Amino acid sequence: MPDQPSHKPSGPAAGDTPAELRADARRNRERVLDAAREVFAAQGVDAPMSAVARRAGVGVATLYRRFPTRSALVTAAFEDQLAVCATAFEEAQADPNPGHGLYTLLERICTTLVTDRGFETVFMAGFPEALAYDRQRAVAEERLSHLVQRARDAGQLREDFAPADIPLLLLAVSGLAAQPPETALPAARRLLTYLFQSFQAHPPSRPAPLPPAPPLDLSGLQRPVSAR
Amino acid sequence: MPDQPSHKPSGPAAGDTPAELRADARRNRERVLDAAREVFAAQGVDAPMSAVARRAGVGVATLYRRFPTRSALVTAAFEDQLAVCATAFEEAQADPNPGHGLYTLLERICTTLVTDRGFETVFMAGFPEALAYDRQRAVAEERLSHLVQRARDAGQLREDFAPADIPLLLLAVSGLAAQPPETALPAARRLLTYLFQSFQAHPPSRPAPLPPAPPLDLSGLQRPVSAR
DNA sequence: CCATAAGTGGACGAGGCCCTCCACTTGCCC
DNA sequence: GGGCAAGTGGAGGGCCTCGTCCACTTATGG
Numbered sequence A, B: 001m002p003d004q005p006s007h008k009p010s011g012p013a014a015g016d017t018p019a020e021l022r023a024d025a026r027r028n029r030e031r032v033l034d035a036a037r038e039v040f041a042a043q044g045v046d047a048p049m050s051a052v053a054r055r056a057g058v059g060v061a062t063l064y065r066r067f068p069t070r071s072a073l074v075t076a077a078f079e080d081q082l083a084v085c086a087t088a089f090e091e092a093q094a095d096p097n098p099g100h101g102l103y104t105l106l107e108r109i110c111t112t113l114v115t116d117r118g119f120e121t122v123f124m125a126g127f128p129e130a131l132a133y134d135r136q137r138a139v140a141e142e143r144l145s146h147l148v149q150r151a152r153d154a155g156q157l158r159e160d161f162a163p164a165d166i167p168l169l170l171l172a173v174s175g176l177a178a179q180p181p182e183t184a185l186p187a188a189r190r191l192l193t194y195l196f197q198s199f200q201a202h203p204p205s206r207p208a209p210l211p212p213a214p215p216l217d218l219s220g221l222q223r224p225v226s227a228r
Numbered sequence C: 001c002c003a004t005a006a007g008t009g010g011a012c013g014a015g016g017c018c019c020t021c022c023a024c025t026t027g028c029c030c
Numbered sequence D: 001g002g003g004c005a006a007g008t009g010g011a012g013g014g015c016c017t018c019g020t021c022c023a024c025t026t027a028t029g030g
Helices: A023-043 A051-058 A060-066 A070-077 A078-095 A098-115 A117-125 A129-155 A165-176 A183-197 B023-043 B051-058 B062-064 B070-077 B081-094 B100-113 B117-124 B131-153 B165-176 B179-201
Strands: none
Touching: A023 A051, A023 A060, A023 A070, A023 A117, A051 A060, A051 B117, A060 B023, A060 B062, A070 A117, A078 A098, A078 A117, A078 A129, A098 A117, A098 A129, A098 A165, A098 A183, A098 B179, A117 A165, A165 B165, A165 B179, A183 B081, B023 B051, B023 B062, B023 B070, B023 B117, B051 B062, B051 B070, B070 B081, B070 B117, B081 B100, B081 B117, B081 B131, B100 B117, B100 B131, B100 B165, B100 B179, B117 B165, B165 B179
């Protein structure tokens, strides 16, 4: 085996370690990630790669060199946000009032879901190759079912509440994400409130008031239809 | 102006009147519509036109000649289904029990929403050029707000229920449509039940039982991600 | 059975996006 | 400064979909 003239102890891991990168390259990598976050949030994770590159002010080649596949870029772009999400799960589990913890957690997740189209896809679909997420996901699921169990034991959830109702709720909220955030956000809050009142084991005869209704009407339902 | 040698009193309206068509052409038109319904239901209204043509066993040219734009095809393909929908609105309005009428109506719509991806888009977005729908939509909206009013007057809906909660519910259900129908259908029923229990003005201290939970878990959230 | 016009299918150019390749530039270490 | 490998940008080939065009086929009325 020929000796290594390179002074680098190890090759760069794919888009992983900005440690060994040249200064300008590292800067560009960050710009790409920032651009990806913006573009994905606005247009979803299927946005053209060239759009991300343009926004970042780099060529496509630069983007592909650092992130060989779309999944790699998506994974890297949402790493932070998923970490925040994981923290939220921890905090929820730590909450002494399980019902409150659950509600707060879901409200947080739903806010992000409805605000960031990219996150919506990543979180709901589990992006391929985002294998690292699998562990997070498993942990999250663990924490969540604990939380549900505790809340039910504490008499805060009705008997026939099922763990599957959580993904059900998340899917429902993600349906609101088709609307612009100004509408989707109040809509999500209102939906959450409605659902949580139904989830309660012993609803008060006079239910708590709702957050304001979103500006929605039947003819205002807008979903971006590809108008080619 | 030159005289008209044609024996036809009027030109064929675009994709509208199969009356003046040659027999084989009319047959092909129907085959195209059937194919469109199937393909749109399975893949959504953005499915390639060529897929519809192939399924119908005709060339693309035939398809384009009969339906010059995608919208025209979509409009024609969902005409019947929207008529059914309009009927459902009428029936709901005619129901002596407004709460029951409202629930039945929404359950019907939601079932279709969750079963047919094409209908979901058409109904939620109002397809461009589907101007004829606008009238239906206006009528529907009229009926709906009547129904809500009556239900609230009858003490079947809580005070702070807003008409905007109907589109909210529809959007939420359409979020479930990302799942395969086997999952989405029970999910929709359960979600509807939850929400209706929340909508009630005076919920019983012991809420009615729920329909069975859908087979959903966090890691099972599937959304077709373009795996290019 | 024939003339004719309506109808048909597949080839084809346009346009968009993906991703690679390569000649050029630039930071880094001496 | 100077050499060099790391880094870069944009051109270009491949693939897919759209929608049109035209030479061929076929229903229909006499």
